[in-house]
Amino acid sequence: MKNRQFVLASRPAGKIKESDLQLRTVDRPSAGPGEVLIHNEYFSLDPSMKGLMEGRTDYRAPAAIGDVMTCRTVGTVVESNNADYPAGAQVFGFLGMRDFSVTDGKSIPIYHYHDPVDPPAALGVLGGTGMTAYFGLTDVGRPVPGDVLVVSAAAGATGSVAGQIGKILGCRVIGIAGSAEKCRVLQEKLGFDAAINYKTEDVEAALQRLCPAGINIYFDNVGGSILNLCLARLALHARVVLCGGISHYNLETKPAGPDNYFNLVFRRANMQGFLLSDYLHQADEARTQLRAWLESGELVQLSTIINGFESLPEALVKLFDGFNTGKMMVRNEEL
Numbered sequence: 114m115k116n117r118q119f120v121l122a123s124r125p126a127g128k129i130k131e132s133d134l135q136l137r138t139v140d141r142p143s144a145g146p147g148e149v150l151i152h153n154e155y156f157s158l159d160p161s162m163k164g165l166m167e168g169r170t171d172y173r174a175p176a177a178i179g180d181v182m183t184c185r186t187v188g189t190v191v192e193s194n195n196a197d198y199p200a201g202a203q204v205f206g207f208l209g210m211r212d213f214s215v216t217d218g219k220s221i222p223i224y225h226y227h228d229p230v231d232p233p234a235a236l237g238v239l240g241g242t243g244m245t246a247y248f249g250l251t252d253v254g255r256p257v258p259g260d261v262l263v264v265s266a267a268a269g270a271t272g273s274v275a276g277q278i279g280k281i282l283g284c285r286v287i288g289i290a291g292s293a294e295k296c297r298v299l300q301e302k303l304g305f306d307a308a309i310n311y312k313t314e315d316v317e318a319a320l321q322r323l324c325p326a327g328i329n330i331y332f333d334n335v336g337g338s339i340l341n342l343c344l345a346r347l348a349l350h351a352r353v354v355l356c357g358g359i360s361h362y363n364l365e366t367k368p369a370g371p372d373n374y375f376n377l378v379f380r381r382a383n384m385q386g387f388l389l390s391d392y393l394h395q396a397d398e399a400r401t402q403l404r405a406w407l408e409s410g411e412l413v414q415l416s417t418i419i420n421g422f423e424s425l426p427e428a429l430v431k432l433f434d435g436f437n438t439g440k441m442m443v444r445n446e447e448l
C-alpha cells in the first residue's frame with residue numbers, strides 16, 4: 114500500500130502557490146519496535162505554515178526543500194508496538210501532510226484522546242487554534258464582565274473561538290470579518306453582539322458607533338490597518354492581544370508600524386504578543402475547559418472541510434483568500 118505525501122518544492126515569494134507543494138508517493142511504512150503507524154484522517158491548514166515554507170520563522174525549525182510539509186493532523190493508530198497508543202486510538206499531533214505517519218510518541222509528540230472526539234473539533238476548538246484563543250484571551254486579554262472585546266479574523270478558527278469565549282466570560286463582543294455571510298454567522302450562530310465587514314464597511318466609523326466608550330480588549334489576528342484603527346479607540350487600561358498579523362503575511366516588504374501606537378501611552382494600555390507554544394504545559398487545562406464548553410453547547414465548532422488528500426495545496430491557498438469560516442481542514446478521502 115502507498116503513502117502519499119506533500120513535500121516543500123519551492124519557497125513562496127508573496128502568495129503561496131499550489132505548486133510550492135509537490136505530491137510524492139512512497140511505500141507505506143510499518144511500525145518498528147516501540148512505534149505506532151497512524152492513518153491521518155484530517156489535516157489542519159494554518160497561516161503559520163507560510164512562515165515555515167519561507168524558512169523565516171525564528172520560533173520553529175523551518176521546512177527544508179524536499180521535506181514532508183508539517184501540519185497538525187488527527188488520525189487513528191492502525192498498527193501499534195507501543196502500549197501507550199493501542200490500535201484504534203485517536204491521536205493528534207504535527208504528523209504532516211501524508212497518509213500515514215510513524216512515531217514512538219516522542220520523535221513526533223502525539224496527544225491521545227482516550228475519550229474520542231469529533232475529528233474536526235480535535236483540530237479546531239480543542240486543537241491548536243482553540244487553545245490559542247483560550248490562552249490569548251484569558252491570560253493576555255484578561256477579560257472582566259462588561260468588557261468590550263473586538264476580534265479580527267473573527268470568523269476564522271482562532272477568532273471564532275476567542276469571540277465565543279469572550280461571550281461566555283461576559284464581554285460585549287464585536288467581530289471583524291471579510292464577508293456579509295461571515296458577519297451573519299458571527300451574530301446568528303455564535304452570539305456575537307455585532308460584526309463589521311471590513312471589506313465593505315468603514316471600519317473606523319463602525320468602531321466609533323459600536324464602541325462609544327472604547328475597546329477594552331482587542332484580539333488581533335490581522336495587524337495592519339485594522340490594528341491601527343483599534344489602537345485609536347482603546348479604553349483606559351485596555352489590553353491588545355497580538356495573536357497574528359495575516360494581513361501582511363503575503364507582503365514581500367514589511368508594512369509601516371501602526372502610527373496610533375502612542376495611544377497606548379494616553380490610555381495606559383498594554384499590547385502583548387504571545388505564542389501558543391509558551392502554554393503547552395497548561396494544555397490539559399485548556400482542553401478540559403474547552404471540551405466542557407463544547408459539550409454544554411456554549412462553544413460551537415465551525416469548520417470548512419475540503420475533501421480529498423490531494424486538495425491540500427488548494428486548501429492552503431484558499432486559507433489566505435478568506436475561503437474558510439472556522440477551522441480550515443482537509444479530510445482524507447481514504448477513510
Ligand SMILES: NC(=O)c1ccc[n+]([C@@H]2O[C@H](COP(=O)([O-])OP(=O)(O)OC[C@H]3O[C@@H](n4cnc5c(N)ncnc54)[C@H](OP(=O)(O)O)[C@@H]3O)[C@@H](O)[C@H]2O)c1
Pocket residue numbers: 158159160161241242245266267268269270271272289290291292295334335355356357358359360361387388389390432433434435436437438439440441
Ligand atoms: N500566536 C499564536 O500562537 C498563534 C497560533 C495560531 C494562529 N495564530 C494567528 O492567528 C491568526 C488566525 O489564524 P487561524 O489559524 O485562526 O486562521 P483563520 O482565521 O481560520 O484563517 C485566516 C483568515 O484570515 C483572514 N484574512 C486573510 N487575509 C486577510 C487580510 N489581508 N486582512 C484581514 N483578514 C485576512 C481571512 O478571513 P476574512 O474573510 O475575515 O478576511 C481568513 O479566513 C493568524 O494571524 C495566525 O498567524 C497565532
